[in-house]
Amino acid sequence: MTYCVAVRVDQGLVMLSDTRTNAGMDNIARFRKSFTYINPGERAITLLCSGNLSITQGVKAMLSRAIKDSELDPEVETILNCPTMHRVAQIVGDAMKVMQGRYRSTIEMQGSGADASILIAGQRCGGKPRLYLVYSAGNFIEATADTPFFQIGEHKYGKPILDRIIKPETSLEDAVKAVLVSMDSTLRSNLSVGMPLDLTVIERDAFDFRVRTRIEADDEQFAMISHAWSAALRKGFEDLPNVLD
Numbered sequence: 001m002t003y004c005v006a007v008r009v010d011q012g013l014v015m016l017s018d019t020r021t022n023a024g025m026d027n028i029a030r031f032r033k034s035f036t037y038i039n040p041g042e043r044a045i046t047l048l049c050s051g052n053l054s055i056t057q058g059v060k061a062m063l064s065r066a067i068k069d070s071e072l073d074p075e076v077e078t079i080l081n082c083p084t085m086h087r088v089a090q091i092v093g094d095a096m097k098v099m100q101g102r103y104r105s106t107i108e109m110q111g112s113g114a115d116a117s118i119l120i121a122g123q124r125c126g127g128k129p130r131l132y133l134v135y136s137a138g139n140f141i142e143a144t145a146d147t148p149f150f151q152i153g154e155h156k157y158g159k160p161i162l163d164r165i166i167k168p169e170t171s172l173e174d175a176v177k178a179v180l181v182s183m184d185s186t187l188r189s190n191l192s193v194g195m196p197l198d199l200t201v202i203e204r205d206a207f208d209f210r211v212r213t214r215i216e217a218d219d220e221q222f223a224m225i226s227h228a229w230s231a232a233l234r235k236g237f238e239d240l241p242n243v244l245d
Contacts, residue, residue, distance in 0.1 A: 001192035002033050002153040004048035005162070005179050006119045008131040008143045011172040012204040013121040015046045016179040018187070020194035021053055034198035035060055037067075039080050041207050043124035045088060046200045050152040051116030051136070052107065058099040059092065059118065066091075085130035089120055089140045097138035117152045122202065129204055151182075157189040158182030176201060176211075177225065184226045197222075 004017040017033040049056035070076040131143035201211035
């Protein structure tokens with residue numbers, strides 16, 4: 001399994017994913033779930049993937065093939081040259097439908113699940129930062145001011161902090177701290193989510209990546225956030241009034 005989270009605030013976009021793939025207790029591996037695409041000065045896009053790995057890798061391969069083909073034929077439409085971020089979501093959704101139609105029945109006949117989902121976060125010149133969630137059927141929804149973040153995979157442990165902190169006016173710095181705490185909570189409670197992590201930040205109207213980094217298990221800054229959050233929770237718990245006399 002995996003955990004991916006993406007946040008859209010007024011100042012930009014923050015995306016974080018783990019790298020653990022769990023196909024049983026004796027078959028745990030690491031695979032990147034975060035993929036970035038950039039046309040410098042014009043658009044920057046991040047995709048986060050969860051679910052059946054063969055499906056999401058197939059979607060990524062289709063997107064990459066189109067980008068390569070467009071180098072020889074500019075008429076080929078890709079997520080790097082299409083007119084809107086909404087169209088980017090449609091292209092990813094269409095690729096998802098192709099992969100599901102090609103392999104879903106065979107995968108399910110073998111007793112495995114074919115469901116997959118993809119988060120798309122990005123901004124193109126002339127548009128606003130956008131965040132979409134693409135489902136297995138290829139349909140998608142967009143994040144709004146009322147729902148400024150999406151999660152896929154093992155999301156339940158990391159949701160409370162996001163519900164309390166993330167608002168459109170939340171700063172980019174606080175959004176990064178919130179997703180790191182969200183991931184830390186998930187890592188502590190679910191063995192199917194694991195390090196290292198991939199963090200991506202797109203600042204509004206920069207059309208580039210402010211942050212695009214991998215956080216390893218020995219990362220000192222992440223460890224400091226984890227320890228500080230644990231201490232704050234313990235202190236908050238100790239300060240609660242007693243119910244029993």
